[in-house]
Amino acid sequence: MILFISGALLSWIIAHFYYKLSNKDKNKFFNKFSEEVRNVFLSDKRDTLSIYDINDILRHKIIDKTIEGPFKYKVCPKCGSKNLIRSKDYFVDVDIGDYNEPTYFGIPYDVIECNECGWRKTEEENKEAFEN
Numbered sequence: 117m118i119l120f121i122s123g124a125l126l127s128w129i130i131a132h133f134y135y136k137l138s139n140k141d142k143n144k145f146f147n148k149f150s151e152e153v154r155n156v157f158l159s160d161k162r163d164t165l166s167i168y169d170i171n172d173i174l175r176h177k178i179i180d181k182t183i184e185g186p187f188k189y190k191v192c193p194k195c196g197s198k199n200l201i202r203s204k205d206y207f208v209d210v211d212i213g214d215y216n217e218p219t220y221f222g223i224p225y226d227v228i229e230c231n232e233c234g235w236r237k238t239e240e241e242n243k244e245a246f247e248n
């Protein structure tokens with residue numbers, strides 16, 4: 117009888133602490149995400165999500181393939197802001213002119229920047245990201 121009680125007690129203690137621990141981990145995991153991210157995942161109807169599913173969900177939140185131009189971002193991938201600025205920047209190159217004088221010229225390239233957090237991506241970095 118004592119053996120039975122202690123066994124039951126032990127299993128209750130293990131189950132109780134395991135439950136507490138796993139809930140603590142669950143909360144820790146849950147709190148890592150902003151409310152916006154939590155809502156995105158909670159609104160998904162699937163019971164489990166693979167890494168592929170998570171990437172797919174986030175890609176749809178960030179990327180819109182119908183957007184014209186080299187950058188398909190509808191929100192900043194770093195902070196989620198819609199305050200994105202598309203502009204041009206220039207590489208400055210130098211050439212030697214007919215009288216050995218330096219001639220400077222700019223080669224334009226596209227840039228996208230977030231006006232909220234400062235995230236920035238050039239046309240070249242953008243190509244590399246989508247090639248992989």
Ligand SMILES: [Zn+2]
Pocket residue numbers: 192193194195196197230231232233234235
């Ligand atoms: Zn941002």
